[in-house]
Amino acid sequence: MSAAVPVIAGMFDCRDAYVRAVEELAEGDDRIVAVVNDSVGSSKLGKFRERFPTRLINVGIAEQNMVSVGAGLANGGKIPFVSGASCFLTARALEQIKADCAYSEQNVKLCGISSGVAYGELGATHHSIEDIAWLRAIDKLTVIVPADPWETAEAIKAAAALDGPVYVRISRMPVPAIERPEGARFAIGKAETLRDGDDVAIIVNGTLVHRALDAATALAGEGIAARVINMATISPLDVEAIAAAAATGAIVTAEEGLATGGLGGAVAEYCAENSPVRMKMLGFPGFLPTGSAKWLMERYGLTADGIASAARTLVAGKRS
Amino acid sequence: MGSPHMSDSAISANARDSFAKRAEHVRERANWMRRRLLKMIVDAGQGHPGGDLSSADIVASLYFDILRIDPKDPAAPGRDRFVLSKGHCTGVLYTALAASGFFAEAELDTYLKPESRLNGHPNRAYLPGVETNTGPLGHGLPVGVGIAVAGQIDNAAYRVFVLTGDGELQEGSMWEAAMFAGHRELGNLTVIVDRNRLQQGARTEETNSLEPLGDKWRAFGWQVVEVDGHDHAALLAAFDAAAEPRTKPRVIIANTFKGQGVSFMRDQAGWHHGVPNAEQYAQAIAELDAEMGK
The missing domain is CATH 3.40.50.920 (Rossmann fold)
Known part of the structure; x- marks a missing residue:
């Protein structure tokens, strides 16, 4: 982590870095589980499911239940990564994020996939451009918007290490790897x-x-x-x-x-x-x-x- | 798999005697809770007496007989979980937690006062023994399902109990959770529906009817048990681990009366909120004393 961040040319989908980081965490920690709303494909968690079949919990198309189940899993000692399209995750389940995760101070990691306007032509129902506004209004919820694959992976690891609720916004819009100085480190709350x-x-x-x-x-x-x-x-x-x-x-x-x-x-x-x-x-x-x-x-x-x-x-x- | 309905004949005579003995202790505790929570509501000048009183026997049965919890180790990973999905009924929860040793009984006097740990809806950061912060309806069951999934993954021995209101079953999130619990065959999960048939404004069946309620749960893959929610022996029998199907989640539809134990509050929607005046309070306490032969 302290070495210079190698910059590879090209454009990247941060979801790949996200799933790699979650899989890596899951290898070393049985408490890591993934919770999805029929979003195994869009969250790119197919390989996670193959490798950790009992630790992939698919609640079906039910975002409110997905977030609450995540909070319950945290109560039961798990570290859940709750992943779904950020438009549905943060809007449909906003009260669950507020009451069950943030206010209840549960150790839930909410991963908003395909955030912003990634869904382009699908329109405003599928855009997630309000998520930061309503989530930053919620006390005790850490909110992170990574810029590239390296920062996505670092944010996921930092979120797992933090005992508390975290939202990580994960883009699917292609981005290049950001050039960073030698010894660059990611720290929550540090610009x-x-x-x-x-x-x-x-x-x-x-x-x-x-x-x-x-x-x-x-x-x-x-x-x-x-x-x-x-x-x-x-x-x-x-x-x-x-x-x-x-x-x-x-x-x-x-x-x-x-x-x-x-x-x-x-x-x-x-x-x-x-x-x-x-x-x-x-x-x-x-x-x-x-x-x-x-x-x-x-x-x-x-x-x-x-x-x-x-x-x-x-x-x-x-x-x- | 047994019959979806439990009948008296399913319980042996010995077991019935044993439940009856245990029920006596629960009855005394439930009566104490009712008196104590009414005092809290009178002192605070607000509260939810109707639902507190309808669920007092259910909560007393759990806290004073069934739950394996330790106030000295409130976050023990193997503890049984109780989730108050109808989070406004803090009168029963706080009296049960205090009497179980999670905090000093004297603290009940701070109910709803500035900076009190006894908020109008439970907060786990304030109080040990609270599993999740409820208040908005439709949250406790989904969270309870998540806890039960964690227990299922770990093959843990703990049981998860969720108390819901009946009006609360009008929330869609409850059925998202019920559907998933049935799908996952969460045999470690028991839901108790406080079926007092009254919601804040009117009767459930006049507002948005719940019946046939048992059929709805059965259709979602649950074992359904109906009991008199004020019969302590029947509640203990229903909560008995030996009666669990283990391959299905279980719902206990506890038929209750809002305001149970106080004649003028019984089955009255107006006492959902409501604070007894001095005369009403004296009468309520006198009735509850008389129930215990005092």
């Missing part, structure tokens, strides 16, 4: 500065991290030094990193979800009260039109260009 810069800070997570790095590269060519902060943990929030970002005088947030109530909202809440600063929050506005995931990201400026453009505007305002 990661991937690039330094004092003209503007770009705070992102998940599928927006590589886009923000590309934006920063473009901005550097124009003489704008952009800091890129990967805020993988939304709850608890790394407020020191936000305070430091505010000191640049300009913050852009970007996320594959609603900006209001999401990461952008979280950063804005902190800054409004503690360090008022120019901000631009990039994200989705609400129910979205028909279109592929890629088209939707472009349509709403959730691209390197969109981030760079927002940063330019803020920096110009700051300098004028």
Whole structure:
């Protein structure tokens, strides 16, 4: 973990890193079980089921029961990874997440698969762009949005090691492996500065991290030094990193979800009260039109260009 | 596999005598719980007396005879689990936990007071002996099913008991859980339905009817037992491990009356919430004393 993270070229589906991490954990710990809602395929847990048949619990198409059964399994000494499409897991079973997992302080790991707009053309019922807003409103629930395969695996391991309820948002939108400095470590609640810069800070997570790095590269060519902060943990929030970002005088947030109530909202809440600063929050506005995931990201400026453009505007305002 | 209905003839005369003896102790404890929880409600100025009183005999039977739990080791992995799915009935749960030694009886005086561990709905972070935080209906059974699945995977000896209200069975999540428990053949799981036939506002059958209730559970793969939910010997017989089918989950439909033990509360929807005034409280205590021959 302390060695440099090898960066392999190509694009990756974080679900693969997720299942590998869960299988690896399960090899060494009998308490690890997986709970699914007929989602063995979409959660890529077929191999887990082959290897640990008694530890794959499929409740069928019943998300409320899935989450409560997960809480019960935790009561019975298990460490359940409850996996389902994040739109159904977090919306249909929201009260179960609140009461049975978070308020009951049960050791349940909730894994929202195919989050954000991964389901593209399937429409707003299948988009999970509200999940961060409603889950970060729940006390005692750790919320993590990893950016790439390495961070996904690290987040899963960290979630297993933490005694308490955790939500991990797992994308199926292809992402590249993020280049990280020697000795990079993942820690829950600790933001990661991937690039330094004092003209503007770009705070992102998940599928927006590589886009923000590309934006920063473009901005550097124009003489704008952009800091890129990967805020993988939304709850608890790394407020020191936000305070430091505010000191640049300009913050852009970007996320594959609603900006209001999401990461952008979280950063804005902190800054409004503690360090008022120019901000631009990039994200989705609400129910979205028909279109592929890629088209939707472009349509709403959730691209390197969109981030760079927002940063330019803020920096110009700051300098004028 | 035995008959889905248990009849008296299935219980030997010896067993009946033994249940009757054990039932005497449970009867005394249930009477104490009723008096104590009414005092809590009067002192707090709020509570749910109707459902507390309808389920007092069920909860007393479990805590003072059936459950293998140790207040000195409340999180022991092998403990039996009791889940109060009808989480608003904290009067019965808190009195049972206090009398079982999970906390000092004097703490019952703090019921619903600021910073009290005795919240209006149970909280496991506050109080030892609470398995899961219930309150919104339709949660306790699904969580209980999860505990039973863990026990099944581990081949553990513990049993899981879940007390639900009857109105609570209008929640869809209860049937998601019931279906899955039947599918998994969770022989370590017992559900008790506090069948008092009243929900908050009116009779269950006038609101959204539950009957034929036994058939519904049978269709989901459960063994169904019907008992008089105020007959302690019958409850103990129904809870007896020897009577368990082991290959099926089991539901005990306990026919009860809301407000049982206090004449003016009995079978009255209005006492779902409700706080007796001084005169009513005195009458209630006098009736409960008389029941014990005092």
